[in-house]
Amino acid sequence: MFHPFGKLYQLTTFGESHGAALGGIITGCPANQLLDLEEIQYELSRRKPGQSSIVTQRKEADEVEFLSGIFEGKTTGTPIGFIIRNQNQKSQDYSHNVDAFRPSHADFTYYKKYGIRDYRGGGRSSARETANWVVGGAVAKQMLPQISIQAYVSSVGEIFLEKPYQALDLMKTEENIVRCPDENTAQQMIDYIKQVRKEGDTVGGTVTCVIKNAPVGWGEPVFDKLHARLGQAMLSINAVKGFEYGSGFCGSKMRGSEHNDLFNPDGTTQTNLSGGVQGGISNGMDIYFRVAFKPVATLMQTQLTINQKGEKVEMQGKGRHDPCVVPRAVPIVEALSAMVLLDFKLIHQAFQ
Amino acid sequence: MFHPFGKLYQLTTFGESHGAALGGIITGCPANQLLDLEEIQYELSRRKPGQSSIVTQRKEADEVEFLSGIFEGKTTGTPIGFIIRNQNQKSQDYSHNVDAFRPSHADFTYYKKYGIRDYRGGGRSSARETANWVVGGAVAKQMLPQISIQAYVSSVGEIFLEKPYQALDLMKTEENIVRCPDENTAQQMIDYIKQVRKEGDTVGGTVTCVIKNAPVGWGEPVFDKLHARLGQAMLSINAVKGFEYGSGFCGSKMRGSEHNDLFNPDGTTQTNLSGGVQGGISNGMDIYFRVAFKPVATLMQTQLTINQKGEKVEMQGKGRHDPCVVPRAVPIVEALSAMVLLDFKLIHQAFQ
C-alpha cells in the first residue's frame, strides 16, 4: 500500500532502481504561479550520483520531464505529472544478487512480504526514489519564497561540526563536496570518506536542517504536529535511524528551569530549545532538527550471507555505491522539509 | 484539522484538560473478538495521575465508558465510541493563566493560530489527551495477543540505565513507581525526581520500547515505513523531542562493516543494529526504539513571561504537575506502538 506524502500538497511516486523510469504526481500545488524548471533541475543535480569524487559513480543524468499541470510557464492547479528516465541501469553489476539477500538491505523483507522482488537492485527500496522527492520539494520551495530551508552535514562518523548553526554561514554549505559549511571540518570529513571508500567500507553521519521565517501557526495539534510530520518524513529517507528537533536527546537530560524558553515582549523567545515548535505548531522562531544516517549497507568487501533457500553464500562487493550518504542527503532533507511546510501552510490557510 | 491516527485501525479523539470529557472513536477493530474491559481500565490506571508520589497529584478516576461497538462482550466490527469524564477540573488552580502565556507551553501558538484558547489549562494541548490513546492502544493490544510490547524508563536526567534491553528482565518494570526494570537504577531515579520536585523543578528522561514476536512483513515501503510511523506516533506525545530506533544516533558514527547485521540460515540476524526493521518492513527480529522527553514546562517556581498584550507578567507556579513525565509515559508509548502494529497487521492482511 502507498499513501501519498502530504494532505493537501501531495506527492505520489513510483519507480525502481532498475526500472524504465521514476516519476510522480504532485497535487495541490497552488495555481497560476510561475515555476522555474531550471531551479528544479538544479536541485536534482545536487542529489544526483556522480556529482563528486566522494559519492557513487553511477551515471544518471536525472533529467526530469514534466508532463502536465504547467501551461505557459505557470502552474494550472491541476496535477503535475513528471518522469525521470533511468539511463544507466547496468544490470550486470547486480547479477550476483539474483538469489542472495544483501545484509542490512531490504531484499529479505521485500521478498518475504511480496513473494517476489526485482533482484537487479534495491527495486522500490532503492534511494533512487528520493529523486522524486527532490522534484516535489523543489516545486514546494518555489511556493514558499519567503522561507529559507538550509540543511548541511553536521557529522561524518566521529567527525562532528561542533558549532551550533547560529555560528555558521550556511551559504557556504555548497562550497565543498561534503556540504559542511565549516571549511576545516569539511576537509576532515572529505579525507575520512575517501579513506573509508579506499577500504571498501562505508560510514554514517548526520544532517542538520534549519528553517527560517516560518510564521507562527503552522502545524496541527495532536496527530499532525509539525515536528512529528517532519520526523516521519526524515525517517522515510533510506538509512535514517534517528530524528531529534530543538534540544532533542540532550533535552532529556535537562531540568525545566534550564530548558524553558522565556518570552520577549514581541512573542519571540530568549532561547530556542523548543526548536521553533510548541505543541506541534510553529512559534515563529527558527525550526531546526537533526537526522542520523547509518552507514550504507553495500560494501566493497566480501560478506557472508544467505540466499532464498537459506543456504550460506559469499557475496562479492561490486557496483558503484556511496561510501557515505550524507552529502547527497542534504537536498533530500530540504526537499522533504519544503513539502511538509507547504502542506501545513495550505492547511492553515484553509481555516482562515 | 485533525487526521485520524492510523489507516485501517483508526483512533479519532476529542477532549481538553478542563472540558467535560475526553473520548474517542476506534474504527477498524476486528469483529467478533472478546474484549476484556478490565484490562483496558488497568492500562488507564498505569497512566493516570495520582498513582504514586512522583507523579502529579491531580485526582482523576479516568474511568472509561464504552458507548458502542461492543455487544455481549465482543467487538461487532462497528465503531467503538468511548468517553472519559473529567472529574477534577479545579479551574481555580489555573486562574493565574487567564491572560499569560506559560513559557515552553502551547498557550502562545494555540492563541496565535486560533485566536482563542481555553485559558483554564492546556486545553487540547494537554497530555490528558493521552488517556484516549491508552484506550485505543489497550484495545489494539488485545487484538495482538501473540506480540509483546514492553516499554520502560531508560533514563531520568543524567541517570541512565546502561544495560541493553537484552540484559534486563522487563517483567520487573511495573515493580517500582518509576518503571525502570533495574532496581538500583530505579531507586536513584526515584530519589532524583523527589529532589527535583522539592526544588519546584522538573526533569526530562527517555523511554525505551521493545516489541517481540512481530512477524516478517509488517510496514509499507517509502512513506509508511514501520519505523517512520512509530516515530511520528512517539513525536506526537507531549514533550517528546527525539526518536531513534535500532542503532539510532550511535549508528551514525559507525562503519558499514561493523553495522551490517549478518544473516543466520533461518533468516534471523546475528546482530540487530537494524532494530527489527529493514526498508520500513519488520524482519522478524526484536523491534526496539528510544524516545526522548524534555523536562515538563510547568514549574513550581516563579517565572517571568508575557500576556496577550505583550506585557511582562510574573507567573507563579501552582497546581499539581508531574516533576518528570517518563514514568507515566511508559503505557502511552506502549499504547501507540500497539495501534501502529495492529494497523500494519491489517494493511498486510488486506493484500494476502
Add this chain to the structure above:
Amino acid sequence: MFHPFGKLYQLTTFGESHGAALGGIITGCPANQLLDLEEIQYELSRRKPGQSSIVTQRKEADEVEFLSGIFEGKTTGTPIGFIIRNQNQKSQDYSHNVDAFRPSHADFTYYKKYGIRDYRGGGRSSARETANWVVGGAVAKQMLPQISIQAYVSSVGEIFLEKPYQALDLMKTEENIVRCPDENTAQQMIDYIKQVRKEGDTVGGTVTCVIKNAPVGWGEPVFDKLHARLGQAMLSINAVKGFEYGSGFCGSKMRGSEHNDLFNPDGTTQTNLSGGVQGGISNGMDIYFRVAFKPVATLMQTQLTINQKGEKVEMQGKGRHDPCVVPRAVPIVEALSAMVLLDFKLIHQAFQ
C-alpha cells in the same frame, strides 16, 4: 472500517440503535466562531422520531451533549465531541428478530460480514445514525451563513409535486408535517401516508434539495467533484436508491442544442440544466438535486423469512417504524449538503 465524512471538515461517528448512545467528533470546524446550540437542537428536533402522526412513534428526546471544542460559546478550532443518549431502547419490541433476518434489511449482510450482529435492532445500520449527521450539518450550516440549503419532499409514492422549485415558496416547507411546500400536494401526501400506515405497509418517495448563493469555484476536479461528493453523501442515507442533479435522468433524453446553458454577460446562465455545477465545480447558479428513497423495509404485516440456520420463519410486524421516511429525511439531506459545502469551501480557501 470507517472513513471520516469529509476531508477538512470531518465528521466521525459511532452508535447503534440499541446501544447506550450515539455520538461523533467534528474536526476542522473554523475557530473563534459563535455556535448557537439551540439551533443545533432545533435541527435535531426536525429529524427526531415522534414529531408528528406520520412518522415513527419511538420516543427519543435526541438531546445532544457537547463535550469539547467549544469555550465560552465559541468554537476553539479543536475537535467537537458530542453524544446523544439512547433513551427508549425497548429491546422487547425487537425480540422476535434475535435469530431471523428481516427482508431487505442489513441483518443478513452484517451477520455474514462480521460473524456477529446486535440482533436487538438495526445496530449500526439503523437510521438513528443520521442524528449524528444532523449535528454535524447543523454546525456546518452555521459556518455558511450566506448560503441557503433547503430540501423538501417532492414525491410520496406516485404523488408528485410537479412544479419546479423556482415556482415554490420554500419557506413553506416546514408548515406541514410531510414537508412539502405546496399545500395541496402536501395534504394528498399526508392522507396517502396515513392510509399506507393503516394497511401496515410503507411507501417510498423523493426529496429535492436547492442550494442558493454558493460562490463560483467550490468542488475539485476529477475525483472530488462537488456533485459526486453530494451524490455519495446522499447515497449514504438509509433507503436511498438514486441521485440526480440538474437535468438528471431526463437530461439523458435531450439533445445538446436544447441542453446547453447559454451564458449571460455576467457569467450567469440563461438556463440551469447543469444544476449549478460544471466540471465538478460550482458555477454560481443554484445547485439542485433529487434523491430517491425506497419504501421502508419494516412492515406491520407478517412476512416469511429465514433465520441464521437457513430455516424458514414467520416474522410478525412489530415495533414503531416510519411508514414513509421522506419527511424526516429532509433535515438529513440538508445536513449532509451543508457538510459537503463547508468541506469544499475550506479546501478552496486552502489554495487562495
Add this chain to the structure above:
Amino acid sequence: MFHPFGKLYQLTTFGESHGAALGGIITGCPANQLLDLEEIQYELSRRKPGQSSIVTQRKEADEVEFLSGIFEGKTTGTPIGFIIRNQNQKSQDYSHNVDAFRPSHADFTYYKKYGIRDYRGGGRSSARETANWVVGGAVAKQMLPQISIQAYVSSVGEIFLEKPYQALDLMKTEENIVRCPDENTAQQMIDYIKQVRKEGDTVGGTVTCVIKNAPVGWGEPVFDKLHARLGQAMLSINAVKGFEYGSGFCGSKMRGSEHNDLFNPDGTTQTNLSGGVQGGISNGMDIYFRVAFKPVATLMQTQLTINQKGEKVEMQGKGRHDPCVVPRAVPIVEALSAMVLLDFKLIHQAFQ
C-alpha cells in the same frame, strides 16, 4: 486538490487533453500476480477515439507504457506507474476557444477557480482523463478473475432498451458499435446518432452495468457503502447527471410490501430490487445500476457565448467530438466498477 481514487487499491492520475501525456500511479495492487498487458491495451481500444463511425474521429493510439511495478510479467506489490502520450493534439482546432467560454463546459469554472486555464481544450476537465481510469480498471479486473462486470448502452435519447438485463445476452454487447446487446435496438440507436451528428447536434443516453459473482460482505457501513462509492465513481465521469441502483427512482414509487426481497433458504433472494446491496454491503446477488449521461456540450453548430471580458462572442462549432458519449462510456463504467470492487475486496480481507 486531488484525492486518490480508492482507499487500498488507489489510482492517482494526471494529464490534460492537450498536454504531453496522461498517466497515473496504481498503488495497492496485490503482488506476485501475472498481468496481461495486451488485455489492458484491449480495454483502452474499447474506449479510444476513432474506433467507429459514431464516435469522435480524433486520432490517438492510446498506447500505455508501464514504467514500474511489474517485473518478469508479474506485479511486485509496488506502485505501477504508467503514461499514455498524447499524439494528436492539433491545437489549431481549438484556437477559437482561446478567449471564449464554451457553454456547459468547465472552461468558466476552471478559469474562475484557478485564474488560469489551458485554453487549447478541456485541459484537466477533458474526458481524455478517463483513459487513465481504463488502465486502472483493466489491472483491477485481472485481480478479480471470478467476477464479471458487464456494462452496456441501455438508452440513447428517447430510444430505450426496454428488456431487463436478465433477458439479454450481455456477450453480444461488443458485437455492434453502439454497445447495446439487443441487435434491433442497437441499430435504431446507431441510426439516430448518425442523424444527430449530421445535424451538428449531440444526444444523451444511459449505461447499465451488471456485476455478477461478487461475494457477500464487500462494502463498508455508513460512509463507504458499496453503492455510494459506485455512485461517486460514476458521477465522476464527464457528463454524468444521475445514478440509480436496484429499483432506483422507480423504487421511490413503490410500497414496502412490493419492494421487499424475500429470502430463499440459501440466503439468496427471490427478487432483487435491492440491486445486490443491503446496508451498503454486497449480499451475493447481482449488483446492477444505471448511469445517466447528458448530451455532449460541444456542438458543430454556431453558439453565442461570452469571453473572459464578459463580451458576447460567436462560437463556431469545430473539431472532432462525440455526437453521443455512451458507446465509449461502457468500458469506463466497467473500469471504475472494477476498481471500487477490488478496493472493497482488499478492505474486507484486511479484517479477516
